[in-house]
Amino acid sequence: MNNDTIVMSYVVPADDFTRAGEASSNVKGKLKKMGVPPEIVRKVAIAMYEGEINMVIHATGGTIDVTVSPEEILMVLKDQGPGIENIDLAMQAGYSTAPDNIRSLGFGAGMGLPNMKRYTDEMEIESKLGVGTTVTMKVKMV
């Protein structure tokens, strides 16, 4: 890897489960090509995919900016969805507000946010009801 900072930006489309995961897969492929260690690539891919799925389930899509520097990978996921009423509750493993049709696809286990926290070194959620949610995650390179 060289010392440059690289920024990748994605738009996550609303209500499209067939395309959810495209942004994460794209980032995964690019990080691999940059020579980022596989364990770090896996962490970023999992955390970002969970965020992407959340945007499709709960919001009307959104945007993801990924910044790769020699020290860390920063992911900023922004949506204009309904917001999270109780972040502490949402962070609890098993707590989910996903509708039944989402559950039949194999999601809605209440593991999305806990997985995102587990696979990143830092995670911050800012959310306002009726305005939207921004999730910032960092995975350190070392």
Next chain:
Amino acid sequence: MKVNDIIEKCGFKVLNLGESPDREISAPYCCDLLSIAMGKMPADSAWVTVMGNINTLAVATLADASCIILAEGSRLDEAALQKAKDQGITVLMTELPIFDAALKIYQGQHA
């Protein structure tokens, strides 16, 4: 054991042969809830599930599964099969229940 060996030893049907059939398998892993699978699946797993939708393929790719085995006669829907082809993911199927399918892989590994 490699993906190739599973096809040969376990008698699973090939729905799509991916780009790395000689990839090594770490262990069989069973789960149908995608977020749990995503969070807990070890890298290079042979993932046994009954979920054959497009999100199964995305989870397999992102969590670095070696291959997917659809149990209980589950199949991929059309969009999922296309994605498997596009992304070069090996997908196998069997009429066996999930446990039996995973046991076969395990026994193949420890024979």
